[in-house]
Amino acid sequence: MTAALLGLAAMLVLAFLRMPVAFAMAIPGFVGLGLIRGWPAAMSSTASVIYDAGFQYTLSVIPLFILMGNFVARAGMAHELFRAAYAFIGHLRGGLAMSTIVACAGFGAICGSSIATAATMAKVAYPSMRKFRYSDRLATGSIAAGGTLGILIPPSVIMVIYGIMTETNIGALFAAGVFPGIVATVLLCLAVVYVTWRDAGAGPPGERSSWRERFHALRGIWPVILLFAFVMGGIYGGVFTAAEGAGCGAFGAFVFALARRTLTWQVFVEVLAESARTTAMLFLILIGAFIFASFVNFTSLPDDLKRFVAQFELHPMWVIIAICAIYVLLGTAMEELSMILLTVPVFFPLVVHLGFDPLWFGIIIVVVVEIGLISPPVGMNIFVLRTLLPHVPTGTIFAGVMPFMIADVIRLAILVAFPAISLWLPKLLF
Amino acid sequence: MSASRLARTLDRVLVTTAAVSLFALMAFTFADVVLRYLFARPVRGGLEVVELLMVAMIFSGLPLVSRRDEHVTVDTVESHFPGAVKAALRRVMHAVAAAGLAGAAWLMVRKAATLAEFGDKTQLLGVPIAPFVYFMAALLAVTALVHLAKTFLPGEPGGAGARVV
Numbered sequence: 329m330t331a332a333l334l335g336l337a338a339m340l341v342l343a344f345l346r347m348p349v350a351f352a353m354a355i356p357g358f359v360g361l362g363l364i365r366g367w368p369a370a371m372s373s374t375a376s377v378i379y380d381a382g383f384q385y386t387l388s389v390i391p392l393f394i395l396m397g398n399f400v401a402r403a404g405m406a407h408e409l410f411r412a413a414y415a416f417i418g419h420l421r422g423g424l425a426m427s428t429i430v431a432c433a434g435f436g437a438i439c440g441s442s443i444a445t446a447a448t449m450a451k452v453a454y455p456s457m458r459k460f461r462y463s464d465r466l467a468t469g470s471i472a473a474g475g476t477l478g479i480l481i482p483p484s485v486i487m488v489i490y491g492i493m494t495e496t497n498i499g500a501l502f503a504a505g506v507f508p509g510i511v512a513t514v515l516l517c518l519a520v521v522y523v524t525w526r527d528a529g530a531g532p533p534g535e536r537s538s539w540r541e542r543f544h545a546l547r548g549i550w551p552v553i554l555l556f557a558f559v560m561g562g563i564y565g566g567v568f569t570a571a572e573g574a575g576c577g578a579f580g581a582f583v584f585a586l587a588r589r590t591l592t593w594q595v596f597v598e599v600l601a602e603s604a605r606t607t608a609m610l611f612l613i614l615i616g617a618f619i620f621a622s623f624v625n626f627t628s629l630p631d632d633l634k635r636f637v638a639q640f641e642l643h644p645m646w647v648i649i650a651i652c653a654i655y656v657l658l659g660t661a662m663e664e665l666s667m668i669l670l671t672v673p674v675f676f677p678l679v680v681h682l683g684f685d686p687l688w689f690g691i692i693i694v695v696v697v698e699i700g701l702i703s704p705p706v707g708m709n710i711f712v713l714r715t716l717l718p719h720v721p722t723g724t725i726f727a728g729v730m731p732f733m734i735a736d737v738i739r740l741a742i743l744v745a746f747p748a749i750s751l752w753l754p755k756l757l758f
Numbered sequence: 759m760s761a762s763r764l765a766r767t768l769d770r771v772l773v774t775t776a777a778v779s780l781f782a783l784m785a786f787t788f789a790d791v792v793l794r795y796l797f798a799r800p801v802r803g804g805l806e807v808v809e810l811l812m813v814a815m816i817f818s819g820l821p822l823v824s825r826r827d828e829h830v831t832v833d834t835v836e837s838h839f840p841g842a843v844k845a846a847l848r849r850v851m852h853a854v855a856a857a858g859l860a861g862a863a864w865l866m867v868r869k870a871a872t873l874a875e876f877g878d879k880t881q882l883l884g885v886p887i888a889p890f891v892y893f894m895a896a897l898l899a900v901t902a903l904v905h906l907a908k909t910f911l912p913g914e915p916g917g918a919g920a921r922v923v
Contacts, residue, residue: 343831343832344835345836346836347831347851347855348830375866378862379891381816382816382817382894388783388787391815392784395784567791567795571787572791575784575788576791578784579784579785597773600780600781601773604779604780604815605828608816608820608822609823609829611816612829662834663831666830706834
């Protein structure tokens with residue numbers, strides 16, 4: 329127990345001194361292993377971790393989904409999604425903000441990154457909302473919050489990482505995200521309704537579209553539907569593995585970007601190089617996380633945590649509530665990817681020991697990450713909007729995301745209380 | 759050739775290697791699925807090709823990430839430190855990272871030597887594995903050198919985690 333706590337403390341101190349997270353985990357993990365099991369054992373196990381990170385076929389799912397997201401972001405399909413959503417609900421009060429959220433959900437179905445979703449949608453939806461005199465609060469809040477749907481609605485890079493760390497089936501995790509994604513979309517739209525009910529001037533209605541225009545707009549989103557159906561249908565139909573699905577999805581997104589002439593040679597090379605760098609960065613962190621996890625598993629910490637919980641005869645649900653509270657708090661101050669990588673090796677064994685479903689816990693993790701992404705002061709989606717919309721004061725964005733954060737916390741409570749929302753679909757498919 | 763020119767050339771070579779490997783990975787995965795379903799003829803040793811491409815991409819990407827300071831970091835606490843402390847701390851962190859990566863490179867050299875000694879090859883295609891592990895070691899060493907250089911000339915740390923979630 330002491331060894332693990334010292335290791336954890338060393339890791340946190342290094343991370344907070346701004347040591348890259350990968351090294352902050354790898355170094356205490358390696359030293360800890362060396363002290364407990366002896367240096368030759370520590371060296372050989374670390375060498376295997378590094379070697380296996382490269383030579384492992386299933387991990388190719390990571391770069392391929394990242395690549396797919398980056399191609400999709402450049403292909404410009406977000407315009408059609410927004411136009412289609414607008415044609416149906418744009419004439420309602422707050423309709424453009426709701427259209428933004430629905431379009432984000434649609435974009436999330438072909439893109440596994442919430443940052444990419446928020447950044448893409450900011451360029452598409454913000455100018456329209458501005459034109460209809462939406463308040464900057466509602467405009468930026470709906471984009472930041474809608475963007476987080478990118479990681480809940482499959483595909484999702486963070487689910488892939490969770491799946492790899494915990495050896496949970498990635499296809500099943502994706503399926504588990506579908507209904508929570510719909511619940512999330514509805515709740516975020518209700519948050520818009522609430523905001524415009526309090527202040528009608530925040531989100532004036534747009535123009536009503538005729539049914540003819542609606543069907544026309546709907547026709548524009550066929551590439552999105554096709555790509556989603558192709559990738560997810562292939563994975564669930566047993567046609568290909570998650571990694572192959574990611575490869576085919578990336579290829580499909582590449583073809584669409586080519587066909588829509590959004591891909592210059594320069595952009596093409598940049599997409600590849602950026603995706604490769606993101607992958608390398610991520611693999612270094614995975615290596616660090618695995619080294620640290622192999623150290624923690626050799627200490628008594630996992631058992632001690634279980635005993636600690638047993639000793640207080642806590643209801644397992646209290647443990648989940650405590651974990652959620654810790655995550656929401658940590659998420660306000662920490663970058664979310666590091667938060668998950670640093671904590672999942674400690675929490676996951678406990679949660680599974682208490683009898684909870686790893687798929688369901690994965691969804692809970694994604695939702696707390698979503699909340700973290702829009703919670704001030706360190707929310708990544710807020711940063712994205714600040715960079716893209718420099719004239720909007722940060723305080724305005726902070727105020728704008730508040731109603732959506734509350735909607736997200738309500739959603740977290742709903743998903744914790746009713747695991748069936750997450751688990752019904754994967755149980756049906758697998 | 760001056761050091762900065764060497765760095766630029768190396769950067770270019772690594773960007774090309776990483777980009778080509780990633781594109782090949784995508785094209786190959788797609789082609790494999792198409793061949794298997796449409797022509798009932800999967801590519802022999804497809805898994806091995808994917809693994810070798812992954813090694814090429816990931817490890818040539820590492821020095822690029824370090825050079826651009828794109829590693830995920832937590833700046834919550836550090837951002838409140840005074841400037842001089844921050845600057846000194848960054849140097850120390852780069853030195854530690856360089857040492858860690860050098861250690862990792864050495865571990866991979868040892869691993870590669872063992873693999874070479876036993877003549878390990880991939881199962882179906884019979885590609886010798888040791889050269890790829892030497893490649894991993896070499897690029898880990900290059901990444902260590904990048905951090906060593908930054909120990910003397912630190913840049914602004916980034917936050918590439920943004921691009922993942």
